[in-house]
Amino acid sequence: xxxxxxxxxxxxxxxxxxxxxxxxxxxxxxxxxxxxxxxxxxxxxxxxxxxxxxxxxxxxxxxxxxxxxxxxxxxxxxxxxxxxxxxxxxxxxxxxxxxxxxxxxxxxxxxxxxxxxxxxxxxxxxxxxxxxxxxxxxxxxxxxxxxxxxxx
Numbered sequence: 001x002x003x004x005x006x007x008x009x010x011x012x013x014x015x016x017x018x019x020x021x022x023x024x025x026x027x028x029x030x031x032x033x034x035x036x037x038x039x040x041x042x043x044x045x046x047x048x049x050x051x052x053x054x055x056x057x058x059x060x061x062x063x064x065x066x067x068x069x070x071x072x073x074x075x076x077x078x079x080x081x082x083x084x085x086x087x088x089x090x091x092x093x094x095x096x097x098x099x100x101x102x103x104x105x106x107x108x109x110x111x112x113x114x115x116x117x118x119x120x121x122x123x124x125x126x127x128x129x130x131x132x133x134x135x136x137x138x139x140x141x142x143x144x145x146x147x148x149x150x151x152x
């Protein structure tokens with residue numbers, strides 16, 4: 001498989017794998033239903049665990065660095081980081097801001113979009129990033145990620 005696929009993230013997301021798991025569950029019915037149900041439940045549990053871990057740090061402002069799931073992607077539909085920020089917003093009084101250059105809007109799901117990277121990094125007490133980017137190197141002391149290889 002290679003280390004690119006072994007690099008953990010906040011959970012699986014996107015529009016293919018979640019849809020495919022549900023379809024497999026439906027196709028195989030009772031035969032293998034437990035493995036597919038467990039996969040879905042495990043992913044939800046992982047995202048909830050990570051959201052609680054982030055919230056436990058009690059930051060005033062959490063910055064979300066990019067909504068995309070992987071480097072060079074331009075798609076964040078159903079990205080796992082969206083579930084993470086939604087959960088944090090229900091369990092923590094912190095403010096959440098997002099840096100996502102692909103968005104032209106001022107808000108995403110009710111969260112403020114910060115257009116300036118400098119303002120984003122200055123305002124954020126904690127930055128969560130599904131994947132590390134060289135732009136974050138000077139701010140690694142306040143970055144929370146699961147990206148262990150820092151390369152994709």
